[in-house]
Structure formats: structure tokens, C-alpha cells
Amino acid sequence: MSAFLRVGFVAVVVGALGSLAVWLTPSWFPVAAAVQAQRQDTLYFWLMVMSSFIFALVLVFLVYMMVKFRAKPGDDSDGPPIHGHTGLEIVWTVIPIVIVLGFAIYGAAALGRNEALAKDRLIVDVRGQQFAWTFTYPSYGGLKTGILALPVGRQVEFRISAVEHDVIHSFFIPAFRLKQDAVPGVPQKMIATPDRIGTYMVTCAELCGIGHSQMRTVLHVMSPPDFAAWIVAQKKAASQPAGGGNTDPAALFSSNCGSCHTFQPANATGTVGPDLDNLAADAAKYGAGQSPEDYVKESIADPGKVVVSGYPAGVMPSTFGTSLTAAQIDALVKYLLKGGS
Amino acid sequence: MVAHAHEMTGPVHHEHGGGGPRRSVWLRGSWVRAIWVSAFMGIAAGLIVMGIRDLSGRTPYSAGVVQTFVMLFGGIGFTVGIGCWDYWWSYVLGRPTPEHEDHSNHGAYTWKDYFKVNTDHKVIGVQYLVTTFIFFMIAGLLAELMRAELATPGQQYFAPGTFNGLFSVHAALMIFLFVIPAFAGLGNFVIPIMIGAQDMAFPRLNALSFWMLPVAGMCMVSSFLVGPFDAGWTNYVPLAVHGPAGQTMWVMGVQFAGASSIATAVNFLVTIVTMRAPGMTFWRMPLLVWANLATSTLVVLGTPFIAGAQFQVLFDRIMHTHFYDPTHGGNVIAYQHIFWFYSHPAVYIMMLPGFGIISEVISIHSRKPIFGYKLIAISTVAIGVLGFTVWAHHMFVSGMAPWLRIPMMFTTMAIAVPTGIKMFSWLATMWRGVIHLRTPMLFACGFLATFVVGGLSGIFLAVIPVDIATSDTYFVVAHIHYVLFGGSVFTIYAGIYHWFPKMTGKMYDEGLGKLHFWLTFVAFNATFMPMHWLGLQGMQRRIADYPSQFGTLNFFISIMAFILGASTLVFLYNMAHSWWRGEPAPANPWRALTLEWQVTSPPPIFNFDEPPQIVGSPYAYGVPGARHAVVTVHAPPQPEEVPVPVALATATREEREAIMSALKHILVVANQTVSGDRLIAAVRSRAATDPVRVTVICPQNDPTDAWVVDEADVRAATQARLDSTLAALRRAGIECTGYVVERDPYTAVMDVVEEDPPSEIVVSTLPQTRSGWLRRDLIERLRDGTNLPVEHVVSDAPEMPRR
Secondary structure, three states: OOHHHHHHHHHHHHHHHHHHHHHHOOOOOOOOOEHHHHHHHHHHHHHHHHHHHHHHHHHHHHHHHHHHOEOOOOOOOOOOOOOOOHHHHHHHHHHHHHHHHHHHHHHHHHHHHHOOOOOOOEEEEEEEEOOEEEEEEHHHOOEEEOOEEEEOOOOEEEEEEEOOOOOOEEEEEHHHOEEEEEEEOEOEEEEEOEOOOEEEEEEEOOOOOOOHHHOEEEEEEEOHHHHHHHHHHHHHHHHOOOOOHHHOHHHHHHHHOOOOOEEHHHOEEOOOOOOHHHHHHHHHHHOOOOOHHHHHHHHHHOOOOOOOOOOOOOOOOOOHHHHOOHHHHHHHHHHHHOOOO | OHHHHHHOOOOOOOOOOOOOOOOOOOOOOOHHHHHHHHHHHHHHHHHHHHHHHHHOOOOOOOHHHHHHHHHHHHHHHHHHHHOOOHHHHHHHHOOOOOOOOOOOOOOOOOHHHHHOOOOOHHHHHHHHHHHHHHHHHHHHHHHHHHHHHHOOOOOOOOOHHHHHHHHHHHHHHHHHHHHHHHHHHHHHHHHHHHOOOOOOOOHHHHHHHHHHHHHHHHHHHOHHHHOOOOOOOOOOOOHHHHOOOHHHHHHHHHHHHHHHHHHHHHHHHHHHHHOOOOOOOHHHOOHHHHHHHHHHHHHHHHHHHHHHHHHHHHHHHHOOOOOOOHHHOOOHHHHHHHHHHHHHHHHHHOOHHHHHHHHHHHHHHHOOOOOOHHHHHHHHHHHHHHHHHOHHHHHOOOOOOHHHHHHHHHHHHHHHHHHHHHHHHHHHHHOOOOEOOOHHHHHHHHHHHHHHHHHHHHHHHHOHHHHHHHOOEHHHHHHHHHHHHHHHHHHHHHHHHHHHHHHHOEOOOHHHHHHHHHHHHHHHHHHHHHHHHHHHHOOEOOOOOOOHHHHHHHHHHHHHHHHHHHHHHHHHHHHHHHHHHOOEOOOOOOOOOOHHHHOOOOOOOOOOOOOOEEOOOOOOOOOOOOOOEEOOOOOOOOOOOOOOOOOHHHOOHHHHHHHHHHOEEEEEEEOOOOOOHHHHHHHHHHHHHOOEEEEEEEEOOOOOOOOOOOHHHHHHHHHHHHHHHHHHHHHOOOEEEEEEEOOOHHHHHHHHHHHOOOOEEEEEEOOHHHOHHHHOOHHHHHHHHHOOOEEEEEOOOOOOOOO
């Protein structure tokens, strides 16, 4: 048996061992919470098997040659003048073609299944803006929320958009292995079928400005009864006048403000906007004779009017004046100025 | 005798208007002029724009508008001031221009020449490499700052906006001011020699291409002064349109870097296609030349797209056009298509020259022919062609037309095939070789080991469902660094170590080189391998802060990144110290066949004495008697045994004067041709019959190019020619003196005839068509004026002194 075949044999064995190691490694992946995630993980797994094999093959040959064919000191000879080998060249052209074609077809099939639409799918509108996500449930009376909840086992179609004058965001749920850019002016959609109850991270994957890394919220995948109850609670909160549960300032803060501002009582550590633990001092400094309450109220409704030095203008959305009710703003103002007590 | 020359008086004769005393440093092409012209043009443009704005009733100062004009004209002013345009400008103004054989700003004679506009491709190559490594260091430092911030969760050192600036400028510098131009620099040095040419096709354009780079770099680096551009190097709209003032600097930086890149690519294409030596067929070109041919085509076809896209972003910012403004009918995704239509081929612009280098290094250091030469060359071209058909695989989650994803997945998969062919061919080249594991070869092996990872993770990312999960995460960060560090940086290192002896004439320190390799290789893998896992877990890229669950691994990555950064210092020390103090390099330390190794280290100014004749493959190692090329080297004049007529050395002063007056005095007049073989032979033949003493004068009253050239350089070059002639004559035992005189030749001769009458005059000139002296009928005038025998020697080509 020639040296080439012997090394080739060893390389194939090592490659197979590498693939086996991939096979036996228990947890490559984070939690998967959607049918699509499992398809992706399977695909990824086979890619890993193939790659480990090829990587091991290349490495075995490389290391063997570096050791075995290394020139002895003072050896000025040349190697044999081998210019090529048609058979070998055909082999390493054809086998890769087969491998990549196989994966491309597999990938296309998986994509088709991932995006196949179910009739009873739930529609959720996702809207991105610097630096928050807003979710609307058109089939539940247009309920608007800052956190996402989904019933397990039912396909969801996310209709993703970004505020017109805003920038591109990317709606990313790692546990679903899915993301889709939210593009100003071009509506998008994304299909997911949650299959595991739990709480997961929702984040922005496309650089969207200084608050990019803070643009996070959570996803609760719930059993259908829990989801129905959640919808009812949210609706009740939204429809109730001032003084109801929807004016709970701590909840309002964490869904609207906490990703960008630091505020110890709410355990918020955002650094995009000014530190609200110093709010009273800032109000005195920038308020220009206004009462602190008026200053804070104005800053929520029209954040561009006065900008704390050291922070850029135009970052905080100017939509809170309309997206929050007057009662909610009052509750927030009180909460912020009292330091959360 | 120099003092003697100064004593001589007479009318100073100016042939050209630009002659006379040396031009002031403020007016000739120099750094001083570069700074003031740049400042003047920039400020003037800014003031004019502000004036126009004021007159039309707007606020005079608008950061975007004023910056654009200041940088555009300041940047052009720099290239004007440093002297890139002087020659062309003389044409435009109708000033006398030197003949195109003039090579007075060609070649480096001292280290200072590397800081001036130079038309020698070898000098430009070194200028490129040193400049790009400066930007490599700056960009690397930015990466280290990023890793410091990311070592632990939460905000430590930088506000999020600054952090976004750090990674944006890091990537922009690495791509546009390091990888792309570093390959242009290596190619500049090596390609013309490899194909047997004397220089690039357009040497002055080549110089301009280089001098646009520092301008591009300064635009990008100085954006930190006004708020760095922070939309990533991809500069996606609308974020880029909303971004801070530094965005304008990014756009201008890209324009200068892009223009430089296009001009260099055109230069390479013309050089490779038209200037190959006789016998250098396409199938005999070294693979680096093939790679450069493909790369240059990509640059010429692709770069206008990014230039256009960035201009549109600039216009949206400062002129309020609506190319990409969705509120006025603009399309945000269109930008990404145009951007990636360049930027995906740009990946191959950053890879193919590296592939070429690896082909050279592996074949030479394994002492074996490259395996499957034609298939590698064809796959290089195939990658170039396919490279234009895969751009939208960067956009699988961007919201582009969904149908486009599947075809783009198939083309992307297809491009893995030629890449695989190259990988396997390199491995097969090493098989049964006699592998010398010197530093360049180590980097080549390191490249094979890391690039296979980058290539395989590329297949992951081509499969749409996997891409949807991992795009915009650290998986992509890991992938691009395996491709562009494992691929490009490792190959640049391999190339620099491989050609260092050729470039500098010194050997690098092998021990330090190996230390550098192992530190870099280990730290690189430890830094970037774990990022695959982070990405799979869902850590997005380009974030200043991350969930604390990723803390441990990020801390480890940061420590490794610092070690990776420190490994570069070993390289810098090795290069600097070896260049200064290294062992002298032989012409061909690696016993290679390609042409650049058949000339001296460093190569002569014009590379070859005669165009080499190419007779075979560049990689025929192990083939008995195989040759790639026949290179003719003109032997330097060998000292002949001519008896020394008189022992002057031991004579007393009186004896000496007596002897001198008894010798036949010959006056030699020559300038460009003074070191020509025929002239020296003519003098020797006289010395063989009679005892003679010789006075050589080099009349140098009209530096051939007063507008472009530094006259001190011309004088220095003349002096060098003269010295080599005097040395040759003295070796032959002929008593001689000589000096450069600032006179026209006729006056200079008449001065000598008056002071110390010779018995014969020998005048050496260029042939009739190229000799200003003959046009002025010098020979006849001398015969009439002196009544002495005047012999005329014609030297065909000017002999330039060698470094």
C-alpha cells in the first residue's frame, strides 16, 4: 500500500472520529423553542459532521507532511517533478460538487418547510424603532404590547416593519433560530411555530445606532389557556382608565424606558440615555424654572427639546407622548421623581 | 578638485526656464509643499462654499457640506503638493518636459527617497507596505480597545456611540487601508519583475495611486475628531444617513481609497497583458500573476459600485436627495444590493492575491512543481467570475425578494468548489516534497489550517436556514476573521517574509519569525474559534454590551486578542531590526525559479539589463535541467592588468609634478553616459599605448527636469556615475581626477583648456536622436574652439548606477 493511501486511510479514520465526536457532543445548541429551530439544528448538525470530517482530513495530511517531508538540514535536493494527476483532480472537483449540491438541496427543502404557511396561523405585527420593539395582535383587537407572548404549538406569522423615518432593525429570536430585518418602507414577514413553553430573549441583530445592544425584550411562549388569559389581562389593562393596572409605573418603565436608561429602583442599567437616578438634579439644572414634574413630562413627550449634555439628540423616540396615556405619563413622572418609592 | 571647480567662473548658461538654483522647499514637490497646498486648497474650497451659502441666504457653516469640500480639495491638494501631478502639469502648461527616458525620480538611493514621489515600482511597493502596516497597527489598536470594552458585560470604557465608531473604523481601515493595498504593494514590487518588465506600465499613475492612500487613511482616522462614523463598514442606510459628522469622512476616505485601487488595478492589467517578457505566455505566468490579473479585473469592474453607492449616501446626507430615503420613495434595500455587488467581489479581491502568494510559497519551499497548475489558474478565474454572482447571500435576512435566496445559495455553494480545488492542489504540492519550514512556509501551512475553517463556515452560512440563524451574530464575526485574518493576513505575512530578502537585500531573523508565527497562530485561533459558539448561542455582532451569560468566554477571547496584538510587535521588531542590521541576502536564498529571484537583492533599478527570455514553466522543480528564463546580466567592467606607468604613490611632491606634466593629459567630457563601457574602453586604449592622466568632467548645468526633480538628486546621481567611472579607471591603473561642474559643456571644456591644457578630448554622448549636446553641435564647436583632436564616443543607453 502506498504512503498516500496509508495516510489517506488514517485521515479518513480521524475524520470519522471527528464526525463521531460531533455526534456524541451533547449540547451544541442553545434551547430550541420552535419547529424551525429544530430543522435548523439538524441541518447545522450535518454540516458539522461533514466539516469535521473534511477539516480532520486536511489537518491529518498537513501535519503528516510537515513532519514526514520536512527537509533534513543541508538537504538541497528537489522533490519529484509531479505536475498533477488528472484522476485525483477530477475526484476533488466532483466530490465537493456532490457535497455542496446535496446541502444546497437539503437547505432549500428545509427552507420551504420552515416557511410553509398554516391556515390557522396567528398574526402578530412587529414594529421596530430606535430602540424598542412594539407588538400588535390584530386578531385581539389590535392589542399593543412591549413584550411578546405566543401560544405554544400554533404557527405565528410575524409581519415586520420599521417606523418610516427610523433605521433598519432585525427581529431576532435566538431560541427560534430566526431573524428578519425590519426595513423602513418595505414590510417583511417571518414564520415560526413555537413548540416549547418558556421565556426567551428577543433582540435586534442589525446595527441600529447607539442603543443597539440594549434593544431587547422577552418572549413568553405559553400554553394556549395561559395565552388566552394573558391576552385578557393585557386588554383589561389597556382599556382601563387611569388608576388601573396599566398605570403600574414599574411595569411601564421596564417595557418602555428600561432598555436605555439606568434606574436603580427598576433594576435598569441602560446607558443609552441619561441616568435617571440623577433625574431630580437634572431637572433642576435643565428645567429652566419649570417644576421638576413639568420638566420630566416635557422630556417624555418631546425628548428633543432639552438634551442632557453628553447624550446625542434624536435618539429617544418622540412617540411616547402619544403611545402612552396622560395617566400613564403622570404615573411614570411620579415614579421617576420619587426614586421609585 | 571640487574646490577647483568652484573657482572657475564664467557665464552660467540656462537651457531650460526651470533651471538655475535649487528650487525652494516651499515650491518643489515636498512634504512642506504638500502641507501648505493641501491646507490652502482645503481651506479655500471651504471658504468659497461658505461664501456661496452665505450669499444665497443660508447659514454659512454646514458640517457635511463644508467637510466634503475641504476633504476633497485638501486631499487632492496633498497629492499635488507632494508632487504627483508635476509632470502632467508641465504638459498641461506647455512647459518643457523631460524626455520620457528621464528617470530622475526613479529608484531609491537613500532612505529619504522613500518619503518622496517615486516612480520605481519597487520603491512604491515598499511605500505601500510600510504605509499599510501603519494603518494595520491603528486598526488593530482599535480592535484591542473593543476587546477591552467587551471583556466584561456592561459599559466600561466607551459610550455605545464611540464603541460603534471603534468597530466601524477598525473594519474600514483593515479592509480599505490594509488588506487591499497591502496586496497591491506586494504585487507592485513583485509582479513587474516576475513577468520580466522594467516597471509598471504607468509609473506616474502608480505613484499617484500610492499617495492617495495616506489621504484616505487620514480621512478615516480623523473622523474620531468629529464623531466617528458608526454604521459599520457596511454603512447601511438609513443609519448612515442619520449618522454623525464622521460619515462624511468615511465617504471621502472610501472615494480616495477606491480611486487608488482602481488606478492600480488598471495599471496591473495593462502591465500584465502588454509587458510580459518574450516567451512569457499566459500558461507560463507564475500563479501570483494570474491571481493579480483576476483581482485587478474584479477591482476595475466592482469598485465603481461602492464609489457610486457611497456618493449616493453622501448626497442623501448633504444635498437631501432621496436615493435611500423611504419617506420619499427611496429604497433602503437597493443600497445593500449595490454595496454587496462590490463588497462580495471585494472578499475575493482580498483573497485571490493571497492564494497567488501561497502558490508561490508552497511550491518554492516544498521544492516541487505546483500541483495542477492549469486547474489552479482556471479556478482563480472561475472564482473571479462566480464572485459577481453571489452577492445577495449577505442579504438572506435583509428582506430582499425572497426568490433570490435560492439561486444565490446555489452559486455560493458553487464557489466553494474552485476554492476546494486550490486547497487540495496546495496540499498535493507538498506531498513528497522537500519541505523547508521557514517562516513563509509556516505561514502558508497556518493559512491552509485556518482557511479551511473559514471556507467550511462559509458553507454553513450559504445554507439559508443556517444563515437565518447565524447571520449578524458572532458566528459571522468568526467566519470573516477566519477568512480575512486566516486567509488574507496570514498570506500577507507569508509574502512579506518570502520577499523580504528581495525587497531589502537583508535576511530576516528566522527564530523571531517562527516565534511570531506560533504566537499569531495560537492566539488567532484562541480568539476567533470560540466566537462561532457565541454566535450560535445568539450573541449578535456589533454590540457594545451583551447578556452576562456570555461573560466568561468573552473575557477569554479578550485576553487572547491582547496576545494576538502583542505578537505583531515581534514581527515589527524583526522587520525593523533585520532591515537595519540583518545579514546581507543573496540574490536567490530560496533557490527559486521565478524571475524576481534571478536578479540581485535588492533588484537593480530597472530590474533587467536586457529583457529576459522565458523558456519554460516557473515551477519546474525537480526537473533536471529545467529553466524558467534566461536572464542576461551585463558583467561589470572587469579590471584589466594595465601596468601602472609611474609609481606616483611613492613620489615626492616635486617628482609628482614633474611626472604629471610629462603624462599625456586627456580630457573626458560626459554626463549621462559617463560610466558607459565604451567610454571607459576608449580611455583604456589610450592608456595602453601612452602614459596618460585623465580629467573627467560632468557638465551638469541644466538638470533635465527642473520642475519635477530635486536638483540635489540629479547632482547626486551624476556624482555617483562619475565616481564609478573614476573607480574603474583607477582599477585599471590610470591616474585620473574628475568633478561635476555647473556649466554648459562648451564653457566647461574651455575652462579646463585654459587652466590645464589637455592634448586630446574625448566626448561621450547619447545617440544623435536623444542627445541635447549633439543637437547643439557640441563636437564641431569644440573642434573649432580648441583646435585639439576631439573623439566622439556614443553610448547607446544611459548606465544607471546600481543601488
